[in-house]
Amino acid sequence: MKYLYLVLILGFSFNVIAQENLDLSYYLPQDISYNPEITTPQEVLGYIPGEWHVTHDLLVAYMRTLASESPRISIENRGTTFEGRPLLLMLITSEANQKNLETIRKNHVSLTEANSENLKTEEMPIVVYQGFSIHGNEPSGSNAALLAAYYLAAGQGKKIDKLLENTVILFDPSLNPDGLQRFAYWANTNKSKNLNPDPQDREFSEVWPGGRTNHYWFDMNRDWLPVQLPESRARIATFHKWQPNILTDHHEMGSNSSFFFQPGIPSRTHPLTPQMNQDLTKEIGTYHAKALDKIGSLYYTQEDYDDFYYGKGSTFPDINGSIGILFEQASSRGHVQETDNGLLTFPFTIRNQFTAALSTLEAAGSMITKILDYQRSFYKNSRNTMGKDAYVFGSEKDKNKAYHLAEILKRQQVEIYEIKEDFELNGKNFKKGSGYIVPKNQRQHRVVEAMFEKRTSFTDSLFYDVSAWSFPLAFDLKFDNSVPLKYAGEKIDSLQKPSINTITKSEYAYLMEWHDYYSPKALNLILEKGLRAQVGMKSFEANSKKYDYGTILIPVQNQKMNTTEIFNFLKEVSEKSNVSITGVSTGLTKGINLGSNYFRSLEPQKVAIIVGDGITPYDAGEIWHLFDQRYDMKITKLDTRNFGRTDLSKYTDIILPNSWGTALEKKDTEKIKDWVKDGGTLIGYKNAAKWFNTNEFMKLEFLENKVKAKDISFEERNDFRGAQGIGGAIFEATQDRSHPVNFGYSDNKIALFRDTTIFIKADSTSFNNPLKYTEKPLLSGYISKPNLDLLANTVPFKQVGMGKGNVILFTDNTNFRGFWYGTNKLLMNAIFFGDEM
Numbered sequence: 001m002k003y004l005y006l007v008l009i010l011g012f013s014f015n016v017i018a019q020e021n022l023d024l025s026y027y028l029p030q031d032i033s034y035n036p037e038i039t040t041p042q043e044v045l046g047y048i049p050g051e052w053h054v055t056h057d058l059l060v061a062y063m064r065t066l067a068s069e070s071p072r073i074s075i076e077n078r079g080t081t082f083e084g085r086p087l088l089l090m091l092i093t094s095e096a097n098q099k100n101l102e103t104i105r106k107n108h109v110s111l112t113e114a115n116s117e118n119l120k121t122e123e124m125p126i127v128v129y130q131g132f133s134i135h136g137n138e139p140s141g142s143n144a145a146l147l148a149a150y151y152l153a154a155g156q157g158k159k160i161d162k163l164l165e166n167t168v169i170l171f172d173p174s175l176n177p178d179g180l181q182r183f184a185y186w187a188n189t190n191k192s193k194n195l196n197p198d199p200q201d202r203e204f205s206e207v208w209p210g211g212r213t214n215h216y217w218f219d220m221n222r223d224w225l226p227v228q229l230p231e232s233r234a235r236i237a238t239f240h241k242w243q244p245n246i247l248t249d250h251h252e253m254g255s256n257s258s259f260f261f262q263p264g265i266p267s268r269t270h271p272l273t274p275q276m277n278q279d280l281t282k283e284i285g286t287y288h289a290k291a292l293d294k295i296g297s298l299y300y301t302q303e304d305y306d307d308f309y310y311g312k313g314s315t316f317p318d319i320n321g322s323i324g325i326l327f328e329q330a331s332s333r334g335h336v337q338e339t340d341n342g343l344l345t346f347p348f349t350i351r352n353q354f355t356a357a358l359s360t361l362e363a364a365g366s367m368i369t370k371i372l373d374y375q376r377s378f379y380k381n382s383r384n385t386m387g388k389d390a391y392v393f394g395s396e397k398d399k400n401k402a403y404h405l406a407e408i409l410k411r412q413q414v415e416i417y418e419i420k421e422d423f424e425l426n427g428k429n430f431k432k433g434s435g436y437i438v439p440k441n442q443r444q445h446r447v448v449e450a451m452f453e454k455r456t457s458f459t460d461s462l463f464y465d466v467s468a469w470s471f472p473l474a475f476d477l478k479f480d481n482s483v484p485l486k487y488a489g490e491k492i493d494s495l496q497k498p499s500i501n502t503i504t505k506s507e508y509a510y511l512m513e514w515h516d517y518y519s520p521k522a523l524n525l526i527l528e529k530g531l532r533a534q535v536g537m538k539s540f541e542a543n544s545k546k547y548d549y550g551t552i553l554i555p556v557q558n559q560k561m562n563t564t565e566i567f568n569f570l571k572e573v574s575e576k577s578n579v580s581i582t583g584v585s586t587g588l589t590k591g592i593n594l595g596s597n598y599f600r601s602l603e604p605q606k607v608a609i610i611v612g613d614g615i616t617p618y619d620a621g622e623i624w625h626l627f628d629q630r631y632d633m634k635i636t637k638l639d640t641r642n643f644g645r646t647d648l649s650k651y652t653d654i655i656l657p658n659s660w661g662t663a664l665e666k667k668d669t670e671k672i673k674d675w676v677k678d679g680g681t682l683i684g685y686k687n688a689a690k691w692f693n694t695n696e697f698m699k700l701e702f703l704e705n706k707v708k709a710k711d712i713s714f715e716e717r718n719d720f721r722g723a724q725g726i727g728g729a730i731f732e733a734t735q736d737r738s739h740p741v742n743f744g745y746s747d748n749k750i751a752l753f754r755d756t757t758i759f760i761k762a763d764s765t766s767f768n769n770p771l772k773y774t775e776k777p778l779l780s781g782y783i784s785k786p787n788l789d790l791l792a793n794t795v796p797f798k799q800v801g802m803g804k805g806n807v808i809l810f811t812d813n814t815n816f817r818g819f820w821y822g823t824n825k826l827l828m829n830a831i832f833f834g835d836e837m
Contacts, residue, residue: 022048027147027351029358031159038154039065041146049146050347052191053139053184056085056177062146063088063173070153071095072164078234082215085177087234092152092171094164097125104168109243111372112321112379112443121372126364129170129244130357131235134221134251134313136179137211139187140329140346141250144353145173151358166365170244172235175313176213176220183211187334195336197343199255203334209617216629217621218818221249222465225311225451226819227411239320240413245371246284246323248360249313250353252331256340258298259352260305260328261288262314267459268306272450273318274381276374278307280323284363291359297352298341304328309465310450311817319450321378323371327356379443387440391452392483393472394419394435397515397548397746399498400578401821404517405475406436408819410495412451415442420489428478430487433498435478437488452481454730454780466728466755468781473730473751476822503574505567506583507556509594511542513580514550514744517821520828521631522577523552527604529569530560534599535743535833540591542584550743550833553599554581605831607633608648609655612640614663619685622815623655626824643668648675653831658686658813669695677803681834683827684809689758689798697807698800703759707786728755729781732774733796739770740833741797741808744825751779752796753820754812759790760798771797771826797826799837806834 024040027049042048044062067075067090076089097104108127110116130148132141149171152164174180183206190203209217214229223232239247253260263269263281285301292299305326307315314326329349336345364371394402406416417437423430438448451471458467472479503510512522514535526533536551554570556563567583574581587594607627611620620637627635638646638654640663648654648671656663664672673695676682684692693700705724709717730751735742742750750771762769772795778788798809808830814823830837 022050022347024048024147026347027354028151032155032157034154035156038069038150041150045146049143050345050350053187053346054143054146055184056174056181059142059146059173059180060086060088063090063149066090066149066153071098073149073153074098074101078238079230081178081231083178085181087177087231088173089238090149090171090173092149092164092169093125093167094161097165097168101168105242111376112243114383116376116379119376121376122369124368124372125166125168126246126368126371127168127170127242127244128361128364129172129239129242129247130360131172131175131248131313132250132353133180134175134249135212135219136176136181137183137206137333138252138331139180139183140252140331140349140353141327142174142180143346144250144350144357145171147350147354148357149173163361163365166368167361168242169361170238170242175235176231178215179211179213186211191335197336197338199337201334204337208611208613208615209621213617213621216625217617218625219618221313222309222311222817224313224316225412225469226817227408228818233411236411239317243320243375244317244322245375246325246360246364247313247317248325248327248357250327250356251329252349253328255331255333255337255344257328257330258300258341259292259330259356260326261285261299261301261356262305262307262324262326263302264305264307264326264464265302268308268463270308270310270315270318270450272446273307274378276377277318277323280367280371280374281325283367284323284325284360287359287363287366288356291355291362292352295351295355297355306464308463308467309469311469312465319447321375325360327353329353382443382446386442386445388485390440390483390485390488391438391448391479391481392419392425392430392435392487393438393475393477393479394430395477395746396429396431396434397513398517399434401475401517402435402477403495403498404821405471405477406492406495408471409438409448409451412444412447414438414444414448416492416495418489418492420487423487425480425483428480430478432489436492437483439485439488452479456778456780458782463727463782466781468728468730468779470730470780471819473779474753474820474822476745476750497578500574500578501580501582503567503571503581504583505563506585507563508585509556509583509587510554510570511547511582511584512552512554513547514552515548515746516579517825518577518579518631519552519744520825520832521633522573522579522581523602523832524605524631524633525573525576526552526554526570527602531566531569532559533602535602535836536592537598537600537740537836538592538738540589540593542589548746549738550740550829553594600836602832603652605653606636606651607653607655607831608636608638608651609657610640610643610663611637611657612663614640614659616658616660619657619813619815622813622818623657623827625818626815626827630824631828640664644671648672648680649678651680653681653683653834656682656684656688656691659688659691673697673802676805676807679804681806681808681830683830683834684807685813686756686758686811689760689809689811692807692809697802698798698809700798701761703761703790703794705757705784705786705790707784724757724784724787726755726757726783726787728753729783730754730779731777731791732779733771733777734774736767736770739767740836741770741799741826741829743829743833749774750822752812752823753816754796756811757787758811759794760811762793762795769795771795806837808834808837
């Protein structure tokens, strides 16, 4: 035993000494020479990569240094993150190619277009997009980028010359600058002089929310298709500008793993991905295996992950004629850590990522013609399967929501058209000026098919990510997938925001419909200004126009502003929020009158959200982003660590996002309960249901999946259990539109995203179930038969009164990944109209 302990100590000492005496030779291949005139990483950083975690500012400084020194490198600043950090792209190729980049780009993109048969792929360079560390706390990728950039800038010899002559590299050294900076700070400030590999050390347990996410705590590796974030928009623009043949995405996984490269599990590949894509991915994998064998690193492939959801970096390319490749390196999470595979050092993780980056380029160089021919054939086959009709989507009542879906399509280079004239199809009305036509006869039709599809049958029951993401359902829009092209009007080259009606001055009152996506933004501006506003609890008709539940009334008299000031302010509100506001001259309306008691007074809302340990950062960040970026509403983030010292009386509403474990102590629970009884509105999501029930905020009756494993082997047990989860699917619910939670919706059914198995029995009193899953609720995605049976006729929403206040529960995420526009208003209704429920 003493001998074993001595061996471990000696092994640890050797690894630590090796790390502390790092040299570039640990990383760099020695079969080439390096130009001494090119600055090495340590000359800018002050240390060899791997000794410390690189901060984004130093990473940028080094990349700019290389671009200034090497004629092989040009550099672009494509914008900034939410925190103002540059989104750099380096274009790396031979000096001769640098002088001819635009011609190379145009010729390359021509492969995706019709009449590309005459292009000689054997004479064209291949384009490779290399992206590093989209998860900020998976830093070995961006640290390896330092070495890869140096290798490509300083390397000398025929091998390098050939690589650069035959390849254009779109080099993205940090896909997540804000997250990388946050994690580097954590790892570096907790590093000891005497490196400590104990996994329980603080170095390996970063504080909430961690560095994985961007500024608003989004997982950006799920945003390649929705493109809601500035980092995503920059890289998607680059992707479509260049149409790269290979895109690599460098990640990290659990510390006790080894190294993974794609392809993933074959049965979990999306059906729209061609088999040749997977065959080429597998062939490229042989180059990774050879390179990792050479340095003695363990790895595996085809046993994990998948190629299903097209919103990930490694899968998005697959629907765009490219090849996406995921790398997953076991994470040291700091500088050195004990693992099942021995001491895992940060330099070791960097070397593996660097090795995979080079093996990708080697594979690309060896397979140029084969991969370029595949890209051409992908689009040729795509053209052969194009339909002759079109998709249509829109909303007469909410043009802004339809506009934002069109905006996403334009970012994905999808051609869209105006609706030429009003028409009815399959019982749905589509109006000119309130929707869009998307022809299937276009280059990107496979992307549109992937975005719009509703799929309910699968070859596998397990998914690494969501199994459904249908955008028309996510946006709650009228939609049809087979419309004659005769209804297509002018092609939209430059997308413009929907026009709004010009506000007319009134001496009596103004009305604002609640249907528009940005109505909450407008209402918040009105209430914050101190204007009195009321919400209509019933529908009515004014000036021959029908106004639905939830219409906002702003009287002119008895306000703090005079008539002209009110008009000018509301005109400004209308323009800022792009929402129509209408002046009326009489309160004598059909239905309820404008002086009716069915108009209820509204108060400015002071909203807080509980964040910190125990709270899911993604869910909390989506809400923060919704308030801050979409609605320009202030929201106070209350950390669980300081909750006991917080004065809750300042807030009208508190949101409790999804949580794991116990986020709040017993005394905090009682504090919230007293606050609710005094008139506050508490809004909980997902797992808050169990917390509400346990702590007697509301009584809930849960239904549970009690399916038993029969004829399931030990080997199959994890698959059996996994199949009983809901990784992310879309379900149909009925809406009672007279209930305030549903104000602003024009249909009696809604599509809800769900990734939980929280099933709540409906109330015996029907009007207490304003949202209720239908008898056959599945619209798109995977759910097991036992879970589907349980879900039918359950409720995703509950509300109860407590003292003077309210407790509101959503079992599902109404703000999923920032692109589920269709259900954002459910939360805003709870905020503004909670007291009327």
